[in-house]
Amino acid sequence: MTKLTLYSMPSSGNSYKVRLLLSLLGRPYTHVGMEYETPALAKAHAEGTLPLSKLPVLELPDGTRLPESNAILCYLAEGTDWMPSDPIDRARMLGWMFWEQNQHEGVIAVRAAILSYASRAHLRTPERLADLLERGHGLLQQMENRLETNDWIATDGPTVADISLYGYTHSAGTKGGFDMGRFPAINRWLDRIAAMPGHVGLNAIPA
Numbered sequence: 001m002t003k004l005t006l007y008s009m010p011s012s013g014n015s016y017k018v019r020l021l022l023s024l025l026g027r028p029y030t031h032v033g034m035e036y037e038t039p040a041l042a043k044a045h046a047e048g049t050l051p052l053s054k055l056p057v058l059e060l061p062d063g064t065r066l067p068e069s070n071a072i073l074c075y076l077a078e079g080t081d082w083m084p085s086d087p088i089d090r091a092r093m094l095g096w097m098f099w100e101q102n103q104h105e106g107v108i109a110v111r112a113a114i115l116s117y118a119s120r121a122h123l124r125t126p127e128r129l130a131d132l133l134e135r136g137h138g139l140l141q142q143m144e145n146r147l148e149t150n151d152w153i154a155t156d157g158p159t160v161a162d163i164s165l166y167g168y169t170h171s172a173g174t175k176g177g178f179d180m181g182r183f184p185a186i187n188r189w190l191d192r193i194a195a196m197p198g199h200v201g202l203n204a205i206p207a
């Protein structure tokens with residue numbers, strides 16, 4: 001199989017999703033790391049090399065560059081067990097992936113980013129943090145409801161929707177300050193993913 005290049009931000013859950021799936025699939029790739037607010041990222045912006053101006057971007061051997069973490073997950077999953085062939089299962093999977101981007105990420109990842117990045121310290125107002133905390137617990141409860149009766153988020157088996165949601169949920173407690181003790185079914189699901197052969201953590205950045 002020909003080699004891929006991934007442009008990714010080491011600290012970002014969106015980039016981590018793709019690094020994780022590549023590792024679970026055992027696909028070799030070249031990693032180009034560009035951290036938030038670094039000259040490397042500024043250069044990429046200035047040169048216009050990132051379609052849609054965000055990371056991650058997957059570059060195919062023919063030079064094609066694919067943006068958007070969840071679109072990249074779907075591309076990589078094609079023809080594997082991570083992508084259901086049944087149209088209804090596939091729609092359920094995509095439903096959770098759209099939800100991840102339009103609901104979950106904007107609250108769970110945003111609270112973690114405000115608390116983690118020094119340049120966002122000015123956003124750490126008690127009102128903003130309390131609002132994100134309450135909304136985040138509501139979103140995590142929606143995942144908890146599904147996972148109380150199902151091992152996987154979208155279908156009977158793992159799909160890329162699980163990888164997509166794992167990206168920021170796995171660190172929702174440690175980085176975002178969410179009370180994960182309220183969500184035992186989510187914690188069991190996190191453990192199931194962490195136990196998969198090929199699993200790597202957020203900080204396992206390829207050389």
Ligand SMILES: N[C@@H](CCC(=O)N[C@@H](CS)C(=O)NCC(=O)O)C(=O)O
Pocket residue numbers: 009012013014015036041053054055056067068069070101
């Ligand atoms: N919807 C996009 C979001 C990507 C995104 O927001 N990437 C951030 C890091 S999490 C980024 O590239 N930030 C750098 C910048 O805006 O300069 C995806 O899922 O890939």
